[in-house]
Amino acid sequence: MGEVDVLIITALKEEYEAARAAGSAGYAGHPGVAAWEEREPESLTPYLVGTYVLADGSRMTVALARPTRMGATATAPVVATLVERLGPRCLAMCGVCAGNPADVALGDVVVAELAYAYDEGKRTQDGFDGDHRQIPAPDGWVRAAQDLETTDLPSFGEASPEEARIWLMERLYAGEDPRRHPACSRYLSRASWAEQIQSLQADGLVTREGAALSLTDAGYALIEQVVYDDLEGPRNLPFAVVVGPMASGNVVVKDGLTWDRLKQWGVRSVAGLEMESAVIAQVAHRLGLSDWVVAKGVMDHADPRKDDRYKRFAARSSAEVLFKLLCRRLASPRMTGQAGATSRVRSVYVVGGVTGETTYPDYEKSQLAHVCEQLGQAVAKAGAELLVCSPFPDSADLHTVIGYVQSGVGRIVHLHSPRHPEVAEKQTEMLEMLGTGHGTEIKNWYYPGPEDDDSRGQAWLLCQIQALEEADVVISIGGRVSKTASTVLHLAEARRKPIVPFAFLGGASRRAYERRDWARVHPGLDHRRLMDRDAVADAMKIADELVTARLRPPHNYRWPPRRVFISRARPDAQFAKALESCLSGAGVTTLIGERELRPDRMVNPTIEDAVLSADLFVVLWSRSYALSRFCYDEIELALRRHEVGELQLWIVNLDGSDIVPPAARALPQAVARTPHTLVALVRELLEHAEPAPGVPRP
Known part of the structure; x- marks a missing residue:
């Protein structure tokens, strides 16, 4: 959707360096980030960008940034600025926190189940009345964190007998009951518990009276020496991930009393205490990000024993946990080449087959198989989804699927049968022939079958019509005139679907090619390529030209437009910013919803005036757009003006998601997955659009 998949924020420089190192190191055979690129180093919000790569080639783009000091006040503007600038799919944070001693051990990582500012409320003579705004983390992230194993992370290490011995003595030194400690089972089994007690007693380090176990003077001296000599803290621990509420406040706490106060103020099970997670949740909520996650390592328990011995480990372990979560939730399959980033087509329906009309009918099947495998590879490399109906070997469908899957970059094949x-x-x-491990998803869409042999053709036609409805472009090769391909192509024409009819095999595709006055309708297209079998490799380039042409029909208002309304969701701000820069450079006034707001007017009439004053309305469609009530209001008003011929409307799909408003589904759309391709599309549309006859240029 935006420039990066995830924006990671840390509060401290140590946490920032730990996240950078964890990203570069990878884990469990995953290479991680090969190189971090510094961006905008002289600005107020510099950041790093890197591509995190997994062992199977999947990847995600990561941005990493920090404020100059910890706390909500310093963190909030940095987060808000970079979310608007980079348009991430997910907002994330790692670092250190205090952990509830009842639930977590030092070194454990707390992942926020919900986040809130615990010191929001009213302080009176009688105490504090909380007024909390709790924001729950998305269920998918919570579930992933609950299921996350830490044993394959670099910071994890099983406790040796000596480490278990020291751990037990530390618990006694802190006045804790080791048996009730959250990490007890990670250090001592039932059998080793008794062995350790006996060993410590034999060495004169502990003594016991009945159930009471305590350190001797020698034991106190030994553990104080161990703690004093431990300058760098642990390198490896048998740490765990704990999912629970995370509370943010504006002060560093070391009183040992806050956990009880948090219970009294309304959240009994707070697991982590720090200063910034509420900001992350609030910014994600306010700016319409559906994904956010906070993972923080426990460096202390917010009590008088607070020190920094576990700080380095906690920063490192939280970063490792965060990257593992991000890899599971965000990493996308590897795409080769650049076509997938530039194609303007979301989905392609392929129809056709042998014709019996060539001078070599016995070899038509072989030629069909060859060119359709090329076609399938072209569709896959363009990043488009493939729609087909027939799994039979004499159809164009099967061989296109083979090429699509064997390309290694195919996304989804939709089978309508x-x-x-x-x-x-x-x-x-x-499916057996295609095998497994190719990374392409095969989706079956089933329709009513034929009741008898005489109704087979009708059953297939129903499937083809439904596939046609779902496609942005139809590509045809051959197809017998007596079969359903001819009807499907006529229907596609009637519904103004872009058609790329390769005519070299004759048949229904040849008829469709000959029916169109290509020189008049598409003067810039070398349509003679459609007679050439070698042009199949360029099918998606031709499709892009046809899709773009649909967005620029003759218009009945002054051209070029003087005022353009850009309708976008907040997470897609980077796209809007790039488009605004392009239009402003061409002397066009740009209008963006919230920027038109005035303090003396209500929101809706202000936006309505802006839309009514526009010559062109550009929809930057995305999943975030579909979730925004304000965006929906904007497009509804624009659609009403478009229907009566008062406003040109372009829909640009940023992430290939489905168009929701019914009135917009039948309108032309083009895909632009990056700000650069969006700008290139709009420039082309502005340069080549022609006014309707009789409408003067300004």
Whole structure:
């Protein structure tokens, strides 16, 4: 959607360096970030960008930044600025915190189940009345954290007998009962517990009276020496991930009393206490980010024993946990080349087959198979999804699927087929032939099967019509005139679907090619390529041209537009910023919803005036856009003006998600997955659009 998949914020320089190192180190065979790139070093909000790579080639783009000091006041403007600038899918934070001694051990990592500012409220003579605004973390992240294992992370290490011995003595030194400690089972089994007690007693380090176990003077002296000599803290621990509420406040706490106060103020099970997680949750909530996650390592228990011995380990372990969570939730399959980032097509329906019309009918199947495998590779490399119907070997469908899957970069194949035993058998054979591990998702969409042999054609036609409805572009190769391909292409024309008809095999595709006055309708397109079998590799380039042409029909208002309304969701601000810069450079006035607001007017009439004053309305569609009530209001008003011919409306899809408003679904759309490709698309549209006859240029 934006420039990065995730923006990671840390509060302290030590936490920042730990996150950078954890990203570079990777884990469990995953390479991690090969190199961090410094961005905007002279600005108020510098940041790093790197691509985190997994062992299977999946990857995600990561930005890393920090304020100059800890706390909500310093963190909030940095987070808000970078979210607007980078448009991340996810906002994340790692670092250190205090942990509730009833639930977590030093070195454990707390992942926020919810976050809130615990010191929001009213202080009276009788005490404090909390007025908390708790923001729950997304369920998917909570579940992933609950299931996360730490044993494959670099900071994890099983406790040796000597380390278990020291741990037990430290608990006694702190006045704790080791048996009730959250980490007891990680250090001592039932058998080793008795062995350790006996060993410590034999060495004169502990003594016991009944159930009471305490250090001797020698034991106190030994553990004080161990703690004093431990300058760098632990390198490895049998640490765990604990998921629970995280409370933020504006002061550093070491009184040992705050955990009881938090219970009295309304949240009984707070696991972590720090200063910034509420900011992360609030910014994500306010700016419409659906994904946010905070992971912080426990460096102390917010009591008088507070020191920094576990700080370095806690910063490192929290960063490792965070990267593992991000990899599981955000990493995308590897894409080769740049076509997937520039194609303007979201989905392609391929139809066709042998025709019997060539001078070499016996070799048509071989040629069909060859060119359709090339076509499948072209569709996959363009980053588009593939829609087909037939799994039978004499169709264009099967061979296109083979090329799409074998490309290694195919995303999703949608199979639209009737329910029938023969079809199911062929689909099973096809899937076995394709094998596993190719990374392409195969989705089946089933429709009513034929009642008898005479209704087979009708059943297939229903599937083809449904596939046509879901496609942005139709690409056809051959296809017998007597079969359903001819009807499907006529329907596509009637519904103004862009069609790329390769005519070299004749058949229904040749007829579709000959029906169109290409020189008049698409004067800039070399349509003769559609007669050339070697042009199949360029099918998606041709498709891009046709999709773009649909966005620039003749218009009945002054051109070029003088005022353009850019309708976008907040997480897509980077796209809007790039487009605004492009339009401003061309002398066009840009309008963006909240920027038009005035203190003396209500929101809705202000936005309505801005839309009514625009010549062109550009929708930057995305999943975030679909979730925004304000964006929905904007597009509804624009659609009403568009329907009566008062406003040109362009829909640019930033992430390939489905268009929601019913009135907008049938309108042309183009895909632009990066700010750069968005600007290139709009520049092309502005340069080549022509006014309707009789409408003068300014």
